[in-house]
Amino acid sequence: MTDAATATPAMTAPPQRLPWWRRLLRDRAALMALVVLVLIFAAAALAPWLAPYDPYASSRKVMLPPAWAARGSMDFLLGTDPQGRDILSRLLYGTRLTLLIGLSSILVGGLLGSFLGLLAAFYARLDPWIMRLSDVLLSLPAILLGLALVAALGQGIMPVVLALVVSTIPDCARIARGIAMGIMKQEFIEAGRALGLPDRQLFTRYLLRNAISSILIFLSLRFGQLILIAASLSFLGLGARPPVAELGMMAAQGRDFFLFAPHIAVIPSVLILIIVLAANIAGDALRDVLDPRLQT
């Protein structure tokens, strides 16, 4: 059994001179994006140790500009917000929450979506049903789902995550199905069938293993969009509830003081831009290197 599985022919691109990760590292923009992402993720994960202050503790120093500005203070490197809270500390915690929202929704939505998509390709019987279901889910854009769920469940992180998950499922199911359809036509699937392998093994060892890298690329490209939607909902006051720090909400809090203290809104917004940009660039590069067929 295991012999048959390990003998699975690789479905990757034709042999090239360099392994994929070497080619990825040669792309300078992609390399930089990856480094930036790793740094941001590390900073977010280590927020409790890196943050100089309690993100919820306010001080008397209200709306202090960043340290490099004329009135800035070295005590508060990125300044303080309208409640006198340290922006750097809130930024670290806010990034943590924003990334957590994005990651959890992409993981859950991606898992459910790709499972459905692979299933549809594997069992032709299920295909019309699964695709019909995904058509239905696809008919409502994420932001509308978010508005509806927040209206029903009240503002908070859970309805936002739920909306992001539900909106990821149909997209991911379609992509996974397309990828899996291509794999199912390959000869090794037929060979596996001829060997009399049970469906479960064909599914996991033959189909899933060969489809997974393409699906992951799609999800990495989708990650940035989810972060943007979550941040937008929070900006509108429909996501995270104060005093919790979340990047979109932090930007919203700075909106009313944009004239005198632009840094309060600009700093979190720029961080969102950097995260999404890095994720998009890295995802694009990963796709070009690993799976040029996915190129749109």
Add this chain to the structure above:
Amino acid sequence: MLAMLLRRIGLSIPVLLGVMVFGFLLLQLVPGDPAVVLAGPTAPPEVVEEIRKSMGLDRPLVVQFWMYFERVLAGDFGRSMISNKPVTEELAAAIGPTVELMLACLIWSIPLGIAMGTLAAMKRGTLVDRAIMALSVAGVSLPVFFICLLLIQLFGLTFRWLPFVGREGPVWTLEGLRHIALPALSLGMVFIGPVARMTRSSVLEVLKLDHVRTARAKGLTERAVVVRHALRNALIPVVTLVGLQAGYLLGGAVVTETIFGWPGVGRLAVGAILSSDFTIAQGCILTMALTFIAINLIVDILYSVLDPRVQK
């Protein structure tokens, strides 16, 4: 063609039903007993019971849903829980500005996106191509609210060229145009990137086809080849993109309207949700879902008209 059309419309029905069930459930969240609210706090119980009967509130939920369904089909979404105005009245006032904003955004961003994408495809691999692609990736990665804030800062506060609060009459008046400029500019910025990307890859795809080779072989200039022979075919996928991105545009519109105080459906919805005005929220969500479904239906039909290969 007709079969495809019917199948496509059939697909929208479960979605519509789902959205309506959702709207109905949302109304069930309204706090308090509607009959008591209507009768007033001092009304005797018999009167409350009377009202409850007349409103059908004593009937099973399924029957109540059917009544809701009939009311919605007749265009009755109930009354706002805050202003007590009919929801349809508030919606009717908001739809115009939203449509206006979307059109004002598309009218400049789509042609610009197509031009940028075509240019990038023609100059493939050069600095121009890479600059355009870098710009479009940056555009897709920018949070809409940040674009809005930056444009307000730049054109509204620093140069004081353009107003950035509310709507002042229709677009064809000077004041109306000045007021719509910044919202339309902000919303369009997020749309250029996807259009440029899609156009580029689609033009590159078409450039590989036989008829383009023939056009080249007969000695046409590269520009004539691209503009006359490639672009026309390449634009078909761009049409679907508009449908696919309609949700994205809607999300952008909700944010843009809220920031600029643009009196559209998006702002109405956000305000209603924040103030727990369930009836208005329900009406807005139903309207937006309906519009989104309709846009996609139209795009699908348009697509099959433009590209006969799609009709099966």
